[in-house]
Amino acid sequence: MTTSQATTQSAQYATVSVEIEQGTLRGIVIDAVSSFKGIPYAAPPFGELRFQAPAAPPHWVGERDASQYGPTVPKPPYPKPIDEILPEPSIDGDDVLNLNVWTPAGATGGLPVFVWIHGGAFVNGTGAVSTYDGSNFARDGVVCVTINYRLGADGFLLLDGAPANRGLLDQIAALQWVQRNIAAFGGDPTRVTIGGESAGAMSVTTLLALPAARGLFRAAITESGAGHHAHSAETAAKVTAALAQRLGVEATVAGFGGVPIPELMDAQAALSRDIAKMPDPTKWGEVAGNMMAFEPCIDGELITRLPIQALADGASADVALLTGTNTDEHTLFLVPTGIEDAVNDQALLYILGSLGADATKAVAAYREGLPDATDGQLFTAALTDWFFRVPAIRQAEARAVHGADTYMYEFAWRSPQYGGRLGAAHAFEIGFAFDNLDDVNLLAATGPNPPQSVADTMHAAWVCFVTSGAPGWPVYGEARTVRVFDTDSRVVTDPRAAQRQIWDGIR
Known part of the structure; x- marks a missing residue:
């Protein structure tokens, strides 16, 4: 240069x-x-x-x-x-x-x-x-x-x-x-x-x-x-057909290629809203559970099976992995929108059951771990586990069988925004990992003066991992070792085990 x-x-x-x-x-x-x-x-x-x-x-x-x-x-x-x-x-x-x-x-x-x-x-x-x-x-x-x-x-x-x-x-x-x-x-x-x-x-x-x-x-x-x-591929084809019908075009390259991009953006958003209003698995397949109409699909060529299945068979076991989640992921989607406040005990039992859990046992396990939580907060905790934390654990477990180096973390620093209800929400760790807490675009997420000490610790771990392939704490194995990033960052073993076990054989 x-x-x-x-x-x-x-x-x-x-x-x-x-x-x-x-x-x-x-x-x-x-x-x-x-x-x-x-x-x-x-x-x-x-x-x-x-x-x-x-x-x-x-x-x-x-x-x-x-x-x-x-x-x-x-x-x-x-x-x-x-x-x-x-x-x-x-x-x-x-x-x-x-x-x-x-x-x-x-x-x-x-x-x-x-x-x-x-x-x-x-x-x-x-x-x-x-x-x-x-x-x-x-x-x-x-x-x-x-x-x-x-x-x-x-x-x-x-x-x-x-x-x-x-x-x-x-x-x-x-x-x-x-x-x-x-x-x-x-x-x-x-x-x-x-x-x-x-x-x-x-x-x-x-x-x-x-x-x-x-x-x-x-x-x-x-x-x-x-x-x-x-x-x-079946679910992806349903999404394609539904979007084509909404736009009034053939479900072909030529059909979609003739749609102005702003109109296509509007149709995508409208389709996602329709799915959210009536998340019927018989109509929408996997989309009814994850609410993502557009994502990678198992096309039989580039992707032949779910990634977790490939990892379980030893794919990329020679590649070191640092993986983790935030303590309160789903608050980002449920607190600002008011959804968390609308959940009652009946809705909580119904939704946990629809996710495959024994609803009564699941509610009891989450309430024992969060005794002062509202029904909506229990719902948020359960969805965080189902969608984010447990899949990350399954990823680490699958790799551990093959001796793959996998390190797990949890970001736990609680944002003061929305009266403290956002907690350690989805995406809030990024500014800490990049050591960019001075970014003005973070203010709505972190509030003023987020703790630089947490960023120092987390960013250093990311740099250490990128540089050496190890972040500075033991691999994830039988002890289920997790590094928690907070104002008192620490290493723990098997956090919230009872809630994790709710999803055994389910997720």
């Missing part, structure tokens, strides 16, 4: 140039960190390339400005009021399959690499979210990469004549780009760790299960997402 001086109206900074396979990039240097943003790793997925596998990225002559984030993929806004808690940008343009790189200024090679795959239920999100800024990973000697990938119908709708799981194919294309180019930024392509949160973590677990992704990374981090989420 070569460095020169440049000046803008608002600040003085250095520019830095790097040569990659497509041409020369011009990034910027701030506080001894070089950043390069909006780098295309594949061609724009529009026109003839829409609903197709990612195509080769563009080349250019001269220097390409890489000082600003690139376009985001088409996506709807988060529903209110979650959009205020998890703000994210929308940036117009065609080069949506882009990524961003942060690296120590002057890095010459051999550094570990962390590639972040964002969450958002496979319909929202972007690598340009400010909380994902990788400067502090670079400060600590890690090359950090964040990516975009296609979402919603463009990324995951099952269509005849089009490859399935296009969003996952995008992720693989981005990882292949990293293999070919990251050395130019000082990174070591043999020391890549992939990580993600929520749908990003589900993506990471899926990549762990895929032969097509073998060799693209040596370690993985999954935050609040595991290997239980993939549609059957």
